[in-house]
Amino acid sequence: MSEALDLLSDEARARLRAQEHPRWVEPMLATLTDERFSDPGWIYERKLDGVRCLAFRHGEELRLMSRNQKPMNATWPELVDALAAQPARDFVVDGEIVAFDGALTSFSRLQGRIGVRSEDEARARGVAVHLYVFDLLHLDGWDLCGLALRDRKRLLKAALSFDGRLRFVAHRNEDGEAWLEEACAKGWEGLIAKDASSEYVHSRSRAWLKFKCAHGQELVIAGYTEPKGSRRGFGALLVGYYEDGALRYAGKVGTGFDDQTLEAMSRRLRRLERKTSPFEDAVREPGAHFVTPELVGEFGFTEWTRSGKLRHPRFLGLREDKGASEVRRERPEGGDGEA
Numbered sequence: 001m002s003e004a005l006d007l008l009s010d011e012a013r014a015r016l017r018a019q020e021h022p023r024w025v026e027p028m029l030a031t032l033t034d035e036r037f038s039d040p041g042w043i044y045e046r047k048l049d050g051v052r053c054l055a056f057r058h059g060e061e062l063r064l065m066s067r068n069q070k071p072m073n074a075t076w077p078e079l080v081d082a083l084a085a086q087p088a089r090d091f092v093v094d095g096e097i098v099a100f101d102g103a104l105t106s107f108s109r110l111q112g113r114i115g116v117r118s119e120d121e122a123r124a125r126g127v128a129v130h131l132y133v134f135d136l137l138h139l140d141g142w143d144l145c146g147l148a149l150r151d152r153k154r155l156l157k158a159a160l161s162f163d164g165r166l167r168f169v170a171h172r173n174e175d176g177e178a179w180l181e182e183a184c185a186k187g188w189e190g191l192i193a194k195d196a197s198s199e200y201v202h203s204r205s206r207a208w209l210k211f212k213c214a215h216g217q218e219l220v221i222a223g224y225t226e227p228k229g230s231r232r233g234f235g236a237l238l239v240g241y242y243e244d245g246a247l248r249y250a251g252k253v254g255t256g257f258d259d260q261t262l263e264a265m266s267r268r269l270r271r272l273e274r275k276t277s278p279f280e281d282a283v284r285e286p287g288a289h290f291v292t293p294e295l296v297g298e299f300g301f302t303e304w305t306r307s308g309k310l311r312h313p314r315f316l317g318l319r320e321d322k323g324a325s326e327v328r329r330e331r332p333e334g335g336d337g338e339a
Helices: 003-007 078-085 119-124 147-160 176-186 260-270
Strands: 027-032 039-046 051-058 061-065 090-098 130-139 166-168 171-174 190-195 203-211 215-224 237-243 246-253 289-301 313-320
Touching: 003 051, 003 147, 039 090, 039 147, 051 289, 061 203, 078 119, 078 166, 090 215, 171 176, 171 260, 176 190, 176 246, 176 313, 215 246, 237 289, 260 289
Parallel strands: 027 203, 130 166
Antiparallel strands: 039 171, 039 190, 051 061, 051 090, 090 130, 190 203, 215 237, 215 289, 237 246, 289 313
């Protein structure tokens, strides 16, 4: 048994379960809420704007996996190196891959690496990334998911070394409201509030709650409009989300693109072009083109209108860690957004 496990009380140790190294662990997902509270039984972590990552180490084998089970070793080879340098040889951790723009995590900065399939090319891109680890799910033959979150965090800090590319997600106790106000003033995404006594469950849970400072979510790209004037590639993206099996139209997005993104995205859209609209709703955009709804983007916006459209949306980047059919409109209290 790992020396780190000696930190557990007898009561906590009784909650351990022997387990062969898992090939996959379904991630725990947070629920969006409009609640704001402080509670001594909860901890509060910074909400990071990146790519969810589960890392599996079993002897010499090390795998980085996205939340939809896509292998990511070739995209983030320096993170593989950092985890391979750990003395622990049998673990599963949950975390977020991030890049920084100044003091803020930036999903847009990650676009320089997302989709890269060559280790050499990934290293040459010049986008520095880190893995911020917030949970430990398996260690030295033991399933830790039945432990309380505070115990898992204590073991995580003891079992791994955090420096360089690998960072520990620190937290604050109790003062959720004050820290959220501070986080929003700094320009952060928000906070994740977590019940400190909660087990790690393999589904969405109200034991993890998202306190957001701004609106943003993933949406399916299912069409585009023609460019006007000197604009290249396309004018705006036509986006939507799934509801009861139907793709609902959420509006058009014409900002957030540089020339390189416009050209690269235009090539991908033209390969996916189709004659009929995939949207359930009528799309009344002059010169609209429709595409097979495969691409998923991250978008920021000010609010949803009463008619279910985005107000003042902007494109932040493409996502590869979520399938288009999984995209739902994110609603507070039991909505279908992702952590």
